[in-house]
Amino acid sequence: MNNKWRYFIVMLLGVVMNEGLSNLAENYPVWLDVTGTAMVALVLEPAAGLIVGLINNFYIALFEYGQTTLIYYCVSAAVAVIAGNVVRNREGKITVKGVLFAIVLVIIVSTILSSALTIWQSGGISNAAFEQVKFNSFVAKGMHPYMACILTTLIVKIYDTIATAVIVGIVYIILPKKLKYDLQ
C-alpha cells in the first residue's frame, strides 16, 4: 500500500474514532476524545496525531462547545506528543514500561492543562455535565472551587486515560499490518 494512502486511512480512522467514541461516551464520566489522536500518533508519528487532534478540536469547537474550546487543543497535542514519543523504546518497540509511563504522564499533563484552562476561562466550572456534578459535590463539601476543579479533572482524566489506553491497545492489535507498518 502506498504510504500516502496508509497515512490517509489511519488518520481518517483516528478522526472517526475521536468523534464516534466521544459521542458514545456522552453519558459516562469519560471524554474518549483523544483515542484517535493517540492511536494515530502511536501508529504513524506525533505530527499526524497533532493534525488529527486539530481536526477533532475544530469539530468540537464548531458543533459542540464553541470556539472558546479551541484552546483545549493543547491537551490533544500533549497526548499526541506523549503517545508518539514515550510509548515506544529507542528500538521502536512498544513496551509495558513505556505504556505505563505514558499513561501516568498523560494523566498528570492533561490534568494540569485542562484544569488550568478551565480555571482561567470560567473560574473552574466545566462545560461537561458529569464534571459539573462532581465539581458541585466537592464545592458543597466546602472545597475551594479551584481545588474542586483540579480534583474533578484528575478523577475524570484517570478514568479517561485508562479507557483510552485500553481502546488504543485493542485497535492497535486488530489493525491490519499494512496499515500498521510502512511495508514498502
Add this chain to the structure above:
Amino acid sequence: MRQVIYSIIKKTDSSDNNINKLYDYFICLVAFVSIIPLMFKRELSYFLLIDKVTVYILFADYVFRWMTYDMKLKKGNLSFIIYPVTPYALIDLLSLLPSLGMVNQSFRVLRMLRIFKILSYSKSFNYILHAFEKEKNTLYSVLVLALGYIFVSALIMFSYEPDTFSDFFAALYWATTALTTVGYGDVYPKTDIGRLISMISSLFGIAVIALPAGIITASFVDEINEEKEEAAANRDNNDGSDKGEPVIDRIVEKRMEADKDE
C-alpha cells in the same frame, strides 16, 4: 508529513512553489478579514461568523508553525520550546486570545495584532525590525536621555508654576506633548518665566526627540543598501561567470573598512 507542512507554510522566497505563495496570500487575506469587524461599532451576526472562521484558520497556522519550527531554527527539540516565546509567536497567540475566550472582551483590541501577520511577510517591515535590532543600544541610550529630559522639564515647570498643573502627572503630560511638538494646548504655561522655560526646553527637546528618527532612518537605508549589494552579488554569481567575485570582494572590503572605522 512535517516536511510537507513546512514546505507549504514557510515564508516565500523566489525559489518556492505556487502552493507556498498561495498559502502566504491566503493567510494575509485571513488576517486582514479577521480585523474588519474591529472597524465597526455594531456587532453584526456575520462578524461573529468571520471571527469564528478566521480564528480556526489562524489557530491552525499557529500550530503548523510550532510543529515545524525545528526545520526553520535547526536546533532539534529545543526549537519546540523556543517557538512559543519568539516575538511573532507571542504576537500571534495574543491576537488569538480574545477569540478563544481567554481574555475579557474589553481586550478584543488585541485582535488588531493580527496585522503583524501581514507585516511579517513585508520586506520593508523586516528591514525596520533589523534596523531596530542593530541600533537597540543607541536607541536605548536616546530613550533614557529623552525620558530624563521630559522628566527634568516637567519638574522645572511644576516647581515654577504649581498652580497651572493639577499634579506632577499633568506637568509630565505637558512636557511630553510640548517636546514631541504635538501640543494639544489644553495645558500651557501662564507666567513669563514659565513661557521662557517652555521655549528653551522645546528648542533642545526637538533635537533630543528627533534623534531616534535619524538613527532608524540611517540604519534602514543601510539595510536596504546591503540587501541590494547582496542581491547584485548573488545575481552575478548565478550567471556562472567570475563576474561575481569582484562584487563580493567589494562588499567584504567595504565591511572591513566600516569595521576599521568603528
